[in-house]
Amino acid sequence: MPLLLLNLDNTLLDRAGSFRAWGEWFLAEIGAPPADIDWLVSLDADGLTDRWDLADAIRDRYALRIPAIDLVDELRDGVVAYTRLDPLVACALRIADDAGWMPVVVTNGTVQYQEAKIRNTGLDRYVADWVISEEAGVSKPNPRIFALAAQRARMPLRGGWVVGDSPESDIGGAAAVGLPSVWLHRGRSWSDARFAPTRTVDSLIAAVSVVLGG
Incomplete structure (x- = not known):
């Protein structure tokens, strides 16, 4: 065998589809333009971008007050939740x-x-x-x-x-x-x-x- x-x-x-699905949901949740999904997917780089760096970039772009550690958890858990x-x-x-x-x-x-x-x-x-x-x-x-x-x-x-x-x-x-x-x-x-x-x-x-x- x-x-x-x-x-x-x-x-x-x-994984790419799962991240995109999560990203579309997340952008809607924070009231960001739907077209920003392409920016988010590009920044993610198929998961190769460090999650902390990705979280910081998201927080800066949208002036979010979400603690970085919570956003990192959301980035990870969200992809898992959308994976089929x-x-x-x-x-x-x-x-x-x-x-x-x-x-x-x-x-x-x-x-x-x-x-x-x-x-x-x-x-x-x-x-x-x-x-x-x-x-x-x-x-x-x-x-x-x-x-x-x-x-x-x-x-x-x-x-x-x-x-x-x-x-x-x-x-x-x-x-x-x-x-x-x-x-x-x-x-x-x-x-x-x-x-x-x-x-x-x-x-x-x-x-x-x-x-x-x-």
Whole structure:
């Protein structure tokens, strides 16, 4: 039973869509122009912007008196609350499992929020296990986090695949550990000359199809 090592945000769960949905609600709550959602999404940078920096920018732009710590909590909890599991993703994971693959989540982030998304959406019913960088003490693209996932699953890394949307963390991590990879392009073009994905697709269903056919 080979390993299927899967990224969480914007691979298994639509983190970008969840943030946008929360952002639209939040802007309405504070009476900000709806068009500001594009500014907010851009500033968030797919979650790469530090939450404290994002909170400070929001407070400054709208002259909010909300304490920074409360806004940081809202930024984190809000995304979790708006996160849903796409039935097509659940179906793809079931197909992979039925075909003899072992789906394991490998994600960077904090245990509190990444695990909340996994459990609250019901994703935990479709994966064998998960490894979160905060708990692991190492982050993607470091090969050790993939090795830890294999160790936790009691399966060898050899023969496995990595699927994710991040060029650096997922595809770079796969290259570092010597595994084939599938990149979810999300409308982007590949531009990193150091390494490249084995295949490029536009959805998790397509990614699973590649792995099962590979």
